[in-house]
Amino acid sequence: MNYRFYFKIGLASFLLFVLSTSCRSRSNEKSVKVEDLDRVMREEKEAESKEPVVSTLSVIDLVELSNCKDASCVQLFMKNKDQSFFYGKKGQFASLNRGVVADSSGNELIMPFSTLYFEVNTNVGATWRLAHILNKKQLSDQLLAAFISNGFALQDSIRYYATNAKCYRYTSEKFPGKYLYFSPTYKPWIREGLYQNVTWLCYVFEIHDIKQ
C-alpha cells in the first residue's frame, strides 16, 4: 500500500518537474517590433565602453616599452592603456580604434588601426622582440613625424631579417642608445600574430635598446 502511494507521489512530482522545466524554456518572440529592437540596440550601445582615446602608442610610450625585456613588463605597462588597447591573446594587444584598411588588391577590411606584438617564447636562445604595427599609412606618417620632432634622424637603412624588408634606422641624441627600426612590410611578424596572411602594407615600429 505504502509502496504504491510513494510511487504515485514520485510520478506526479516527476511530471510536475518536467512541465515546470518546459515552461521555463527560452521561447522567443514570433515577430519583432521596431520599438523593441530600437530599445535593445540603444541599451547595447549605452553598455558599450567609451570611445578609445588613441589609435597608436606615442613616442614616449615606445621608448619606455623598449626598456622591457619580458612579457610581464609589457603587460604591466599596457595596463594603463586599457582604454585604447585590448589584450587579444598572449603576446598581442590590438587597438580598440578600428576602421577601413585597403589591402593591395583594393579590398576594404575593417580591423584595428594598430597592434602591439611581443615575444612570448621564453625558450633559451629566443630573441626578445617587441613591435608596434600600424595598419594605416596616415597613422604611420603621423607617428614617424612625431619621432622626427623628438630628434630622431635617419641614420642608415638595412635589410631587416625580422620583417623580411628594407628597414630604416633612426637615432636621437635625446634618447641615447635607442634605435628606431621603421619598416613597411607585408610580413610584420612571420607565422605569428593576429593576422597571419597579411595582404596590406604594415608599418612596423620597433625601438631597439642598444647600450654602447
Next chain:
Amino acid sequence: MKNIFGSRLFFIASFFLIIGLFLWIRKCVDRGVEHITGEEIIREGDELFGTWASKTNEGMLQFHLKRDGSLSYMLINLATNDTNKSTGHYSVLNNRTASPGYFPRICAISDNGDTLMNYYIQYVTPYNSTIDKYDRLILSPHSMYDTVAWKFYRLKK
C-alpha cells in the same frame, strides 16, 4: 538467486532510464508547445532557431529560422513603409574539414530560387549564456577575423 532489484547495476540502469524518460517527455512537451504557439523553444543545440532582427535608419530585416529547415524573411523599408516578405528554406553548412579557421555557414534560398543569405556565422549566443542580455547572431560575408559583420538580435519574452 540474487535479487536483481537490489543490485547496484539496477540502480544505475534506472537512473539513466529516468534521465532518458525526462528528456523524452520534455522534448514531447516542447514540440507540443511549439506546435500550439508557433514559436521555437531554444534548448542545447537549437541556438539558431527563432526570429532574428536587425535595424538601420533606412530599414529593418527580420527572419525566422524554423526547426523544419524553412524560413520566413521580411525586409521593411522604414522610409516608405514597404514590406517585402518571402519564404524559403535554409541549411547550415558546418564543413570544418577544409580549414579549422572557418566558421559554419548559413545558406538560405527563397522559394523562387533567389539566394537570401550566404554568410558565415561568426557568433551566436550560446545556450544558457548569462553574459549576453539578448541573444545575438553575427553574420559575416568573410571568414576572416574582425571584418565586416552584421549583428542580429533575438528578443526573449
